[in-house]
Amino acid sequence: AQTVTQSQPEMSVQEAETVTLSCTYDTSENNYYLFWYKQPPSRQMILVIRQEAYKQQNATENRFSVNFQKAAKSFSLKISDSQLGDTAMYFCAFMNPNGGALNFGKGTSLLVTP
Amino acid sequence: DAGITQSPRYKITETGRQVTLMCHQTWSHSYMFWYRQDLGHGLRLIYYSAAADITDKGEVPDGYVVSRSKTENFPLTLESATRSQTSVYFCASSESPGANTGELFFGEGSRLTVL
Numbered sequence: 001a002q003t004v005t006q007s008q009p010e011m012s013v014q015e016a017e018t019v020t021l022s023c024t025y026d027t028s029e030n031n032y033y034l035f036w037y038k039q040p041p042s043r044q045m046i047l048v049i050r051q052e053a054y055k056q057q058n059a060t061e062n063r064f065s066v067n068f069q070k071a072a073k074s075f076s077l078k079i080s081d082s083q084l085g086d087t088a089m090y091f092c093a094f095m096n097p098n099g100g101a102l103n104f105g106k107g108t109s110l111l112v113t114p
Numbered sequence: 115d116a117g118i119t120q121s122p123r124y125k126i127t128e129t130g131r132q133v134t135l136m137c138h139q140t141w142s143h144s145y146m147f148w149y150r151q152d153l154g155h156g157l158r159l160i161y162y163s164a165a166a167d168i169t170d171k172g173e174v175p176d177g178y179v180v181s182r183s184k185t186e187n188f189p190l191t192l193e194s195a196t197r198s199q200t201s202v203y204f205c206a207s208s209e210s211p212g213a214n215t216g217e218l219f220f221g222e223g224s225r226l227t228v229l
Contacts, residue, residue: 006156033216045204045220091156095216100145100164100208101172102218106156 002027002094006105013082014113020067021077021108023092029053033095034068034075035102040088048090051075079110087112117141120205120221128229133192135224137205145208146188147218148172148180150201157204163188195228202226 003026013019025034036048051059051068058066063083067076079086089109093102118139127133137146144165149157149172159172161180169180177199179191188207192199202225206218 035217043202043223045206045218047217050217097216100216101147101159101162102157103159104149104157106154 002029002032002096002103004092004094004103004105006092006108008108009106010109010111012111012113013079015082015084017082018078018080019082019110021079021090021092021110023075023077023105025073025075025092025094025103027073027094027096029096031097033097034066035093035095036064036066036075036077037091037093037104038086038088039091039107040085045091049077082112084112084114086110118205118207118219118221120203120224122224123222124225126227126229127195129196131195133195133226135190135192135203135205135226137188137190137221139186139188139205139207139219141207141209141219142185143207143209143219144185146182147206147208148178148188148190149204149206150174150199151204151223152201160190160203192226195226197228200226200228 005024032053034051038046038048049061063080089107091107092105121136147162148160163169163182205221208218
């Protein structure tokens with residue numbers, strides 16, 4: 001089974017600053033999907049950004065971007081201009097298209113302070 | 115409303131009791147999943163289903179039973195609840211992985227406490 005590692009259990013950033021959350025994964029597959037999900041205190045799981053492994057270009061969604069390093073099996077999330085509403089648990093996830101299920105990391109709790 | 119709904123949202127039960135968590139989706143998604151979320155473990159897959167009448171075990175299936183007689187429903191049953199099954203349970207659904215983006219859509223979660 002593929003493993004997903006988030007090495008930062010907790011992080012803190014000041015409003016308007018930039019923060020990067022780390023994620024590494026282990027797989028022998030060549031084609032797969034990677035995701036970042038956000039879970040605010042409401043507990044709802046919200047998709048932040050998605051990356052297809054066959055695409056070399058890093059995905060971007062407004063203030064959120066990823067640094068996808070396929071050879072290094074690294075998939076970090078950069079949040080620019082952090083906002084108080086970004087305070088949440090962030091989960092990195094891997095999906096093998098043949099399987100359908102997501103394998104999640106243990107999460108990084110991000111606190112954005114004024 | 116369209117989407118994926120879970121019930122109950124909160125449940126307190128006692129050790130040894132049977133509990134069923136319901137999940138209903140209105141998108142006609144092929145795939146459905148049950149995860150549990152525990153502090154320090156993230157989300158772990160319990161069971162999943164690729165279509166009606168097709169189910170498969172995930173990472174932590176022991177003590178759980180699922181069924182999928184209809185595409186839109188995927189109930190999760192704890193046949194004899196234990197304290198270790200105290201958790202937040204998430205149901206999710208997706209289209210066929212290769213057909214679209216692979217995104218999972220999650221319900222709001224069911225918090226289960228076993229005393």
